[in-house]
Amino acid sequence: MRTRLGSWLAAHPADVVDVFVYVVILNLAIEYLPTVISESFSLSLLTALLLKVTLEVVLLVKGAVMARLRTAATRRARTTAAVMLWAVAAGSKLIVLWLIEATFGGSVSLGGFIPVTLLVVTLLLSRTALRRLLYPEAS
Template sequence: METPERTGIMRWLTPADVVDVFVYVVVLNLAVEYLPLVITETFTASLLTALLLKVVLEVVVLLKNRVKVRFRAATTPVGKGASALLLWLILVGSKFVVLETVAWLFGGSVSLGGFFSVTGLIIVLMLARAGVRRLLS
């Protein structure tokens, strides 16, 4: 039995993406429960925050991988240094993008704390995602 052709957003959405969002919701709500700096006032806000995190983290991973290719292709110390600096800017800057986007979209109903708490949250999100993907594969 053939499946119908995937159209629109379904072309990019995979079952792994849905599982990632569920994992992010669980991790985010555990952070809300155990870290006083992390706040979501409603489940809907935590679900939308998890979706936002999924999108931002996918973009960051895409950019990071492109810069890693540039780093490997660089043949001069200046090229390697510039690529390393760009990679650092992406990794650090993405945390500020997450914080500002959450503040802009959700106002006071969602807070991920500051730079260090959002960094820890993102590390745990990525580890949990990798663990669940490994478990399910």
């Protein structure tokens, strides 16, 4: 008999792979960037899960803002949507930093705005590359 978690995992294999990719990228960042710190592998796994959830929400919000930008009919509406897009892009990094600090305290640090921006960009690029590799028909 399958549990709810088991059923969800079976229905969302790409999300499970994303978390594993995030763990690898995060631990490489921990190894090579002195400002990125995690006291244990377990904390880096939990950090990857938190990043996965947070980035999924950010991508949903970004998608909504992009849709608004595409359908904007006036200059004012386009400018407002563009400012909103910038706010989502910059604000999401600050939210990630805050969530990590609020959740893990000093046990996990993603450095600051620049390191977390590089980390998030790397996570999203890795996610995209792996999904294109695993699911070429969806590209």
